[in-house]
Amino acid sequence: MTVLAEPAAETVRTASRLGRGYWAGVVRRLARDPVALVAAAIILTIVLAAIFAPWVAPADPYKSSMIRRLKPVGDAVYLLGSDELGRDMLSRLIYGGRLSLVMGVLPVFFAFVVGSMLGIMAGYAGGWLNTLVMRTVDVFYAFPSVLLAIALSGTLGAGILNAIVALTIVFVPQVTRVAESVTTQIRNRDYVEAARVSGARAPTIVRVHVLGNVLGPIFVYSTSLISVSMILASGLSFLGLGSKPPEPEWGLMLNTLRTAIYTQPMVAALPGVMIFITSISFNLLSDGLRSAMEVKA
Amino acid sequence: MTVLAHDLAHDPAFPDPTLRDRGGPAQPLLSVTGLVKHFGGKRRWRGETKGAVRAVDGVDFAIAKGETLGIVGESGCGKSTTARLVMQIIPPDAGEIVFDGEEVGSRALDLTAYRREVQMVFQDSYASLNPRLTVEDTIAFGPRVHGTPRREATGRAHDLLARVGLEPGRFAGRYPHELSGGQRQRINIARALALQPRLVILDEAVSALDKSVEAQVLNLLLDLKAEFGLTYMFISHDLNVVRFMADRVMVMYLGKVAEVGPSDVILNNPSHPYTAALLASMPSMDPDNRTEEAPLYGDPPNPIDPPPGCRFHTRCRFTSAICANREPPLAAVAGPHAVACLMTQPGSGHPQAAASREVAA
Numbered sequence: 001m002t003v004l005a006e007p008a009a010e011t012v013r014t015a016s017r018l019g020r021g022y023w024a025g026v027v028r029r030l031a032r033d034p035v036a037l038v039a040a041a042i043i044l045t046i047v048l049a050a051i052f053a054p055w056v057a058p059a060d061p062y063k064s065s066m067i068r069r070l071k072p073v074g075d076a077v078y079l080l081g082s083d084e085l086g087r088d089m090l091s092r093l094i095y096g097g098r099l100s101l102v103m104g105v106l107p108v109f110f111a112f113v114v115g116s117m118l119g120i121m122a123g124y125a126g127g128w129l130n131t132l133v134m135r136t137v138d139v140f141y142a143f144p145s146v147l148l149a150i151a152l153s154g155t156l157g158a159g160i161l162n163a164i165v166a167l168t169i170v171f172v173p174q175v176t177r178v179a180e181s182v183t184t185q186i187r188n189r190d191y192v193e194a195a196r197v198s199g200a201r202a203p204t205i206v207r208v209h210v211l212g213n214v215l216g217p218i219f220v221y222s223t224s225l226i227s228v229s230m231i232l233a234s235g236l237s238f239l240g241l242g243s244k245p246p247e248p249e250w251g252l253m254l255n256t257l258r259t260a261i262y263t264q265p266m267v268a269a270l271p272g273v274m275i276f277i278t279s280i281s282f283n284l285l286s287d288g289l290r291s292a293m294e295v296k297a
Numbered sequence: 298m299t300v301l302a303h304d305l306a307h308d309p310a311f312p313d314p315t316l317r318d319r320g321g322p323a324q325p326l327l328s329v330t331g332l333v334k335h336f337g338g339k340r341r342w343r344g345e346t347k348g349a350v351r352a353v354d355g356v357d358f359a360i361a362k363g364e365t366l367g368i369v370g371e372s373g374c375g376k377s378t379t380a381r382l383v384m385q386i387i388p389p390d391a392g393e394i395v396f397d398g399e400e401v402g403s404r405a406l407d408l409t410a411y412r413r414e415v416q417m418v419f420q421d422s423y424a425s426l427n428p429r430l431t432v433e434d435t436i437a438f439g440p441r442v443h444g445t446p447r448r449e450a451t452g453r454a455h456d457l458l459a460r461v462g463l464e465p466g467r468f469a470g471r472y473p474h475e476l477s478g479g480q481r482q483r484i485n486i487a488r489a490l491a492l493q494p495r496l497v498i499l500d501e502a503v504s505a506l507d508k509s510v511e512a513q514v515l516n517l518l519l520d521l522k523a524e525f526g527l528t529y530m531f532i533s534h535d536l537n538v539v540r541f542m543a544d545r546v547m548v549m550y551l552g553k554v555a556e557v558g559p560s561d562v563i564l565n566n567p568s569h570p571y572t573a574a575l576l577a578s579m580p581s582m583d584p585d586n587r588t589e590e591a592p593l594y595g596d597p598p599n600p601i602d603p604p605p606g607c608r609f610h611t612r613c614r615f616t617s618a619i620c621a622n623r624e625p626p627l628a629a630v631a632g633p634h635a636v637a638c639l640m641t642q643p644g645s646g647h648p649q650a651a652a653s654r655e656v657a658a
Contacts, residue, residue, distance in 0.1 A: 189424055189425075190419045190421055190424040190425035191424065191425050191426055191427040191435075193386055193419070193425075194417070194419065194425050194485075194488065195427075195438065196386060197384055197386060197412060197416065197417050198412065198416070198438060198439035198442055198443075198488075198491075198492060199408070199409045199412035199413060199439070199442055199443060199492075200438070200439075200442040204442060208427075208430070208438065209427050209430075212427075212429040212430075213427070213428070213429055
């Protein structure tokens with residue numbers, strides 16, 4: 001009986017702590033979604049491993065060994081094998097997460113900030129301002145995002161900072177478009193009209209009545225871009241436009257290990273596996289977030 | 298509720314409504330002349346726009362202080378557009394709105410000041426509440442916008458909640474999805490009253506409610522009107538509700554006023570055939586008196602291309618040749634009762650009309 005009683009008490013406590021607000025409901029529904037929870041756990045593990053890499057990694061990711069090159073997965077010394085310069089793959093994958101996550105999250109974050117501002121402004125104001133912003137956005141849309149990222153990165157020059165700038169520019173139009181469409185919907189709701197009727201000015205209405213109803217959907221869409229950003233960033237590194245060797249970064253590692261694809265296919269595929277796992281986790285988490293937020297709009 | 302009156306009287310930002318009276322009792326609170334709104338349509342290089350929906354096409358009316366003007370008509374007749382125009386949610390194409398002797402938008406009465414005087418309750422009680430705001434934040438928003446400190450605004454929200462029949466302790470912190478339709482509409486009424494308006498526009502405010510809840514909300518509206526000295530512009534398609542609420546009734550058809558007058562005259566002894574048809578279409582409680590024949594056929598004509606002459610002549614049972622050629626003006630028949638129908642206008646040429654003014658007199 002005590003075993004049974006305990007979870008019930010826990011539920012009561014959680015419910016009262018969370019209160020009854022909208023976001024509390026979102027958290028509650030998210031906590032009941034096993035897929036989203038697993039995805040969140042994976043992301044948390046990768047993020048924590050990346051942050052605490054010096055303590056987690058078993059070896060120095062830069063220390064090469066000419067005699068221990070391309071060891072297979074499950075090697076006595078190298079748990080996940082070694083790369084073409086005899087560096088420990090596990091350590092490099094852990095350290096590589098740092099740059100790869102930054103390249104995945106930062107451009108999306110900047111795009112979220114800039115795109116939300118542009119989109120909400122265009123959506124709320126309507127008229128010529130909307131036309132101006134949205135047609136400019138359409139110009140960027142005309143280029144495939146991979147091509148645009150490569151072209152911008154190439155123009156700005158190789159380097160992590162430039163790659164982040166390039167990716168931000170790639171994502172801003174996409175976020176702007178989503179932000180504009182949700183804002184246009186909200187703008188015509190009766191409660192926004194009621195707020196206008198009460199004599200409030202546009203900035204106040206946007207802050208109180210629009211932002212709260214609009215940021216959620218934009219945020220969910222943006223999280224789904226993180227995986228795209230990671231893959232694009234890896235692609236840029238692969239082409240030599242992102243990070244430079246010997247810096248561990250998943251895309252770059254994939255690039256340098258491609259020569260070993262026939263001798264050690266498992267090891268060569270590992271960075272790709274990491275990109276895949278991380279990006280699919282972000283996608284699943286944003287899916288869960290979307291359905292958790294859909295109940296009350 | 299003396300508490301509330303006391304509170305508000307001591308708030309310098311919200312002087313007592315009776316002190317805000319400018320024009321005196323004879324001055325109508327609201328008077329609207331030549332109100333026009335056309336939607337869409339291609340704007341030609343010069344001249345008139347083509348293909349526009351003539352939602353409101355020249356409407357004149359006035360609302361006296363303290364009265365309730367009921368506005369009735371079919372869907373699409375321009376009731377709601379008129380409300381939105383009066384509320385200045387959408388700008389009119391033409392027309393003048395005068396509030397208590399001051400033209401709206403003039404130096405004496407700018408839009409911000411006007412919006413404190415006139416408030417609106419919408420039909421959809423759910424869509425008109427922000428789902429992310431608590432009840433008290435929703436009600437306090439208006440006063441906050443007009444510079445009332447947060448604590449006072451929240452205090453007023455609580456007072457108003459109590460006044461519309463919702464216990465503040467239980468409801469202040471709730472979100473709209475936790476409330477029933479009737480409770481939500483009470484919140485909307487409280488929100489409208491938070492700015493201490495003198496005119497409240499009720500746009501189908503009770504139409505979406507259950508009959509029992511509707512009756513409660515209607516009684517609440519009457520109580521509030523008496524207590525705060527409000528004037529109502531009450532829009533509804535339900536003639537029974539209008540009969541209960543309104544002092545005067547205005548019947549609209551296709552963007553124009555068909556008939557206006559005291560509600561007992563309009564609802565018992567209408568002069569316009571359209572009003573008569575509307576009344577005849579009301580279901581009767583008496584089984585021996587059931588409606589055997591549809592009083593009106595078809596839908597209203599397309600407002601993009603309204604019929605020439607009298608707009609109702611395509612569906613009117615008394616129609617004659619003159620109706621398609623001559624547009625009837627809204628003319629007084631007896632005192633405050635005005636009708637836009639050639640039959641009631643002597644010398645108009647309609648076979649049913651008196652031959653000349655002399656004969657009529």
